[in-house]
Amino acid sequence: MKKKYNLFKNALYAIEGILTLLKERAFQLELLFVIPLLIFLIFLDLGAIQKSIMAASLIFILITEALNTAVEYTVDLITDEWHEFAKKAKDTASAAVFFSIVQAVVIWGLNLL
16 A cells, blocks of 8 residues: 655654754754855855856755765664675765865856856
8 A cells, every 4th residue: 555645744754854864973064154155145246047057056955964964874774784886885975075165166266257
């Protein structure tokens, strides 16, 4: 039998995920930069499209960090021992976060020149 979709339960799961992320040091540090930059963005004399792209680049950092954290939890669940593939999975997810940060820096740099 197919499970019924429950919007309220799914929203609660998302909130639990956010609360988990808020306990992660990397996510906390990224929020420390993202939130002030989003506020600063409101006061910039730029068009709506430019501001939207700049905001999206910052939010993308948080999205990739959430996925990185999920990969790390999953790998840690599967094995407690060091394994080359576990290292590669974690390093690759971390690289995605790095690329999202580079993307945001490039987008902000190009828009503020």
